[in-house]
Amino acid sequence: xxxxxxxxxxxxxxxxxxxxxxxxxxxxxxxxxxxxxxxxxxxxxxxxxxxxxxxxxxxxxxxxxxxxxxxxxxxxxxxxxxxxxxxxxxxxxxxxxxxxxxxxxxxxxxxxxxxxxx
Amino acid sequence: xxxxxxxxxxxxxxxxxxxxxxxxxxxxxxxxxxxxxxxxxxxxxxxxxxxxxxxxxxxxxxxxxxxxxxxxxxxxxxxxxxxxxxxxxxxxxxxxxxxxxxxxxxxxxx
Numbered sequence: 001x002x003x004x005x006x007x008x009x010x011x012x013x014x015x016x017x018x019x020x021x022x023x024x025x026x027x028x029x030x031x032x033x034x035x036x037x038x039x040x041x042x043x044x045x046x047x048x049x050x051x052x053x054x055x056x057x058x059x060x061x062x063x064x065x066x067x068x069x070x071x072x073x074x075x076x077x078x079x080x081x082x083x084x085x086x087x088x089x090x091x092x093x094x095x096x097x098x099x100x101x102x103x104x105x106x107x108x109x110x111x112x113x114x115x116x117x118x
Numbered sequence: 119x120x121x122x123x124x125x126x127x128x129x130x131x132x133x134x135x136x137x138x139x140x141x142x143x144x145x146x147x148x149x150x151x152x153x154x155x156x157x158x159x160x161x162x163x164x165x166x167x168x169x170x171x172x173x174x175x176x177x178x179x180x181x182x183x184x185x186x187x188x189x190x191x192x193x194x195x196x197x198x199x200x201x202x203x204x205x206x207x208x209x210x211x212x213x214x215x216x217x218x219x220x221x222x223x224x225x226x227x228x
Contacts, residue, residue, distance in 0.1 A: 031214055040127060042206060042220035043161070050214050058215070090160060096214065106151060106163035107208075107216060 003027070006091050006110040013117050019078040021113050023091030030096030032074035033107065034058075034066065037088040046089075049074055050096055081117045089113045122209055124219030132227050137194040139222035141207035150183055150190040151216070153206045161206060194224075202226050 007022035025032065031050050035043040035058075045058030047066040055066050063085060067075040074093075078085055092107040121144040131137055141150065149168045153161040165174055167183035167190065174181045178201075180193045194201055202225060208218045 033216070035218070040220065042124070043208075043218040045215065045217065048215060056215070059217075094216075104151070104163075104166040105149075105210070105216075106166065107153075107161070109160040109162070112160055 004091055004093055004108050004110040006089075006113045008113050009111060011113060011115045013081050013115065015082060015117060017081050017117075019081050019115065019117075021076040021078075021089055021091075021115070023074045023076070023093075023110055024072050025074075025093040025108070026072065027093065027108070028071065029093035029108075030071070031094045032068065033092040033094075034064075034074065034076045035090045035092065036060070037090055037112070043090065046076065078115075081115075083117050085115065086117045087115060089115060122207060122217050122219040124207055124222055126222055127220060128223050128225075130225045130227065131197055133199060134196050137197050137201070137224055139192050139205050139207075139224075141190040141192075141219050143188045143209055146187050147190075147209035148187075149210055150187075151208045152181060152190075152192055153208065153218075154203050155206065155221070156203045159203075197224070197226050199226050199228055 004025045033048040034046040037043050044060050046064050049055045049068040065077045090112050091110040094107050123142045151166045152164040155161040171185045172183040178195045182191045204221045204223045206218050206221045208216045211217050
């Protein structure tokens with residue numbers, strides 16, 4: 001089974017702190033994603049990466065950066081946390097070549113990291 | 119960019135009643151995926167539809183993809199308490215980026 005592990009389930013940080021959210025997957029997936037989930041807004045894509053050292057902005061990248069130094073690891077960084085970044089953060093991974101008949105490109109999610117910024 | 123809208127946002131039903139959630143895109147989708155998130159859990163993949171007009175069934179769940187590939191629906195027949203959760207649709211924008219709808223939260227009165 002695919003396993004996507006997020007480093008922290010719950011974090012409490014103060015405004016202005018630098019925050020690192022780590023995500024590791026064990027299925028050799030090319031694609032990795034960071035979403036944030038807020039009530040009534042669904043899952044909004046922050047950044048994604050389709051290869052090592054490659055990254056692309058999602059729909060809400062402002063205030064965030066990412067790092068993908070190794071294929072299995074994708075980090076989300078909040079350079080200076082703000083209260084409006086209080087949210088549930090979900091990491092996901094998928095195969096890149098989803099158009100092949102052997103896979104659907106489905107996303108496998110981690111358990112989530114609930115971040116509170118005071 | 120591509121917008122994926124999902125309605126209703128909330129739905130409360132009596133156990134045994136049917137439930138439907140609808141997904142609409144501002145652009146033609148190459149595919150549509152559906153996910154279920156149980157309370158306190160993370161989204162889990164249910165199914166993918168690719169072909170225009172495609173209909174797929176999983177026991178009491180019926181998934182449809184519109185002829186124009188811009189809309190989709192998920193219908194649950196005779197809901198059970200195990201169906202509680204939030205259902206999300208998602209479509210690919212480009213080859214790799216998956217855009218989600220806002221989700222429909224289903225609650226059930228036993």
